[in-house]
Amino acid sequence: MCLFEGKNIIAVTARNLCPRPLWEQIPRIRNAGITRVILREKDLSPDAYLALAEKVLSACETCGVELTIHAFPEVAEKLHVERLHMPLPLLTQDLSSRFSLLGTSVHSLEQLKKAESFGVNYVTFGHVFKTDCKKDLPPRGLSLLSDICRNTDLPVYAIGGISKENLSEVMDAGAFGACIMSSAMEL
Numbered sequence: 001m002c003l004f005e006g007k008n009i010i011a012v013t014a015r016n017l018c019p020r021p022l023w024e025q026i027p028r029i030r031n032a033g034i035t036r037v038i039l040r041e042k043d044l045s046p047d048a049y050l051a052l053a054e055k056v057l058s059a060c061e062t063c064g065v066e067l068t069i070h071a072f073p074e075v076a077e078k079l080h081v082e083r084l085h086m087p088l089p090l091l092t093q094d095l096s097s098r099f100s101l102l103g104t105s106v107h108s109l110e111q112l113k114k115a116e117s118f119g120v121n122y123v124t125f126g127h128v129f130k131t132d133c134k135k136d137l138p139p140r141g142l143s144l145l146s147d148i149c150r151n152t153d154l155p156v157y158a159i160g161g162i163s164k165e166n167l168s169e170v171m172d173a174g175a176f177g178a179c180i181m182s183s184a185m186e187l
Contacts, residue, residue, distance in 0.1 A: 003164055005033030008177025010068075010124075010157055011184035012038045014133075015052075018185040022052065026059035028187040038068045038085050038179070050075045057081065073098065091118045105159070107140065112148055120154065124179055127160020128170060133181065134160065142173045149174030 011029045015022045029037060039056055041049060049072050057079055060067040068083035069076035073095060076084050082100040088111055096102050096119030103122040106112045115123050125148045127134045128141065139160060149156045155176035162170060162178040170178050 002031070002033035004180075007033065007167065008155075008157070009034045010036040010038055010177065010179045012040050012159070012179045012181045013056075014181050014185050015041060017182055021055075023055040023059040025185065025187070026056065026065055027063050029184055030063040030065050032184070032187050034180075034184065035064065036066045036068065038070050040070045040085075040181075042071065046072060046075065050078065053079060053081075068101065068103070085124075088115060091115070091120070093118060096120065106148065108144075109147060109151055112152055116152065116154065122155040122157060122176070123148075123152070124157045124159045125175075126158060126179075128158045129161025129166060131161040131182075142169060145170060145175060146173040149176075 011034045013022055018025050037060060039053055041052060053069060053075050057067050066083060067081055068085050069081050070085045071087055071090065073084055084095065084099045085103045086095060088104045088106060091104055102120050104115045104120050105124045106115050112123060125145055127139050128145050129139050145158055157177045157179050158170035158175040159179040162180050163183055167178055
């Protein structure tokens with residue numbers, strides 16, 4: 001069932017939400033029409049992340065899904081993955097020349113301008129809606145998403161509480177696409 005076919009959707013991983021090994025989830029993500037995955041697993045050591053990334057990359061290559069490495073540029077280089085998503089505080093000037101696709105997450109207009117100065121190719125913005133991942137933080141909402149989108153030429157992907165039911169709202173606010181986590185891990 002291609003729930004997201006033709007949409008600019010990125011699946012962001014959270015293996016603790018997945019009822020099967022993460023690499024076995026990749027075909028399900030692809031069958032839903034999603035062709036990009038960010039391997040986010042922030043709690044892993046570099047070695048554990050590399051071991052997981054090798055398995056997920058193999059599944060992605062088999063299924064025709066683009067894998068983006070999160071926060072581990074050395075893992076991306078070792079695996080010859082040219083797509084990297086870095087937390088804004090960890091961005092460095094040299095990363096834009098080392099990767100063909102570089103993204104980061106922003107939560108304000110000030111952070112957006114900082115991200116642009118590092119030569120990123122896209123940003124994620126959120127969290128837009130209430131989400132279990134950020135229970136203690138109020139959502140930033142569609143209005144700020146719209147402000148972010150109006151103030152950059154970069155593609156902006158909304159993140160946080162995004163579902164097929166509210167996807168049209170983030171697109172109407174100017175987002176280029178959206179990132180989904182829980183719903184992608186539960187497919």
